[in-house]
Amino acid sequence: MLAAMSDARTEPPPNAAPQGWCVCGQKVPIADAREVTLPNGKPGWEGYCPECGAPLFAIRRKTASD
Ligand SMILES: [Zn+2]
Numbered sequence: 001m002l003a004a005m006s007d008a009r010t011e012p013p014p015n016a017a018p019q020g021w022c023v024c025g026q027k028v029p030i031a032d033a034r035e036v037t038l039p040n041g042k043p044g045w046e047g048y049c050p051e052c053g054a055p056l057f058a059i060r061r062k063t064a065s066d
Contacts, residue, residue: 020058022049030056 017029030047036057038044043060 018045018047018058018060020045020047020056022052022056023054024049024052026051028056030058035060 017031018033019027020030022028028049028051030045031050033045033047036044036046038057038059045056045058045060047056048054049056
């Protein structure tokens with residue numbers, strides 16, 4: 001399990017492409033990302049990995065300016 005600590009590392013700007021962890025083991029910008037609602041009701045992104053082409057999903061963070 002990864003202990004994902006969000007320190008002051010490189011945070012993408014809000015208007016950047018959503019990123020997700022791919023099965024190929026790297027954090028990649030989700031290609032062709034579109035907003036979806038996950039089966040558990042949470043907002044998410046659906047797209048694919050630009051590196052290996054695998055389908056990619058990510059939880060969509062709530063926007064602070066909403
Ligand atoms: Zn990949």
